[in-house]
Amino acid sequence: MTTPDADQIFSRIRKALAKLLKIPESKISLEASLKDDLGIDSVDNLDLLFAIEDGFKLKISEEKASQLRTVNDVIELIKKELSDG
């Protein structure tokens, strides 16, 4: 399986976030703040982590997840984890 590029990751994360947050994908930009723009709280954060792990077959520590601030941070983390994996 080829490693997904940043655009593919963004597209998948957008879908997952839109489903989790029940908002249109168009509202989810790379720069959007998870907390301030998307209203993700501590519990959502855990569900998001779950969705990432599920969607990309990754194991991400809660410590790393707690440092995520924007949608772009999520994509960078996934990219890093996939290439390290």
Added chain:
Amino acid sequence: MKQQVHEQRVVVTGMGVLAPNGKTLPEFWNACIQGRSGIDHIQAFDTKEFEVKIAGEVKDFDPAAYVLPAIHRKVDRFAQFGVCAAKMAIDDAQLKIEKDDEFRVGVVIGSGLGGMIFHEEQVIRVIQEGGPSRIMASSVPRISPNSVSAYIAIAFQAKGPNYVVSTACSSGANAIGQAMGLLRKGSIDVCITGGVEAPITPVTVAAYQALHALSKRNEPPQKASCPFSKDRDGFVIGEGAGILILETLEHAQKRRAKIYAEVCGYGTNCGAYNMVAPQPDGVDAAQAMKGALEDAGLKVSNIDYINAHGTSTLYNDVAETKAIKEVFGDRSKKIPISSTKSMTGHTIGGAGAIEAIASVLTLQNQEIHPTINLNALDPECDLDYVPNKSRKEKVNTVMSNSFGFGSNNAVLVFKK
């Protein structure tokens, strides 16, 4: 017994309803008056293997039409019903919760079951799809029964006493009674109260089906719920919510709120008889009705209409009839009695509150909705159940009955 001293009178100033036969007050009331049922084939899941294939579902419900996703996306359907009906009730009451008053606004909601839909999804993930790591972190806050009262508080910044009352089929009525108690004492000025339920799930329907509590008269669905009829064979499960804004009369007058009715009586007890069957002679239900009358300072002769519990089960409808006869004596044959459940099905924790709303709308409109599907009476049910056609009547007081599993009885009295 000594008469309780009522420090504060309590009134209804706003209502919001999500019922199988109507998602706004006018839609619900028109359906009730016209005898329109909201019962249909179950859409929520595939009923192929079920004997019971019908329910009262709230169709085309879109929580986004009422509140922001930041609220409704975090809760199970039962709590979405509660938050959205609360939004309608608050708008109807034109209630503005100001910063200084936040702690004077309570939330007391009835729910028999809590977040069953989400619970079942998570059980499947853990048991069928690969162990505990499959569960979503948001499970506990979504399943907890008090997520409904907590999210109503979060959505509208109501910071007073906040709890969920869970007494099965009488949850909604008991919540309203408990809210009335807080207001009478003066602990709070306003209470967002009522009842909610979303039990149309495979496990929940299977569970009630296993108790032989549900009607299996699947065709046509609209005819299955037939309280007091000789053909009845069980209740039809339903979902929905009824939320009322209760206020002290003083507070309502001060802000010049529209007043629908006064909640003036509440009687509740437990027959200590059986977890699923009512006491056949209805003495415990009768006692709760007497308690509500005494609490209201009213006599049997003052009651103009009874909104029955009327589930369409073999046992309830006879026991309730006996209880009404025990309390009302000679007058029992003269009082119009009708069952909202003939049109909504039994919405469990929502029922007492949806029927409280029907009771208040009866007072407002001076019209009594019928018990539908009532063509041949059970010989043991020989009172005036307002069969099939609504009736214009002068109604100044209403008694609303709710009797739950666990012999839990709750009776409310409303007056103009």
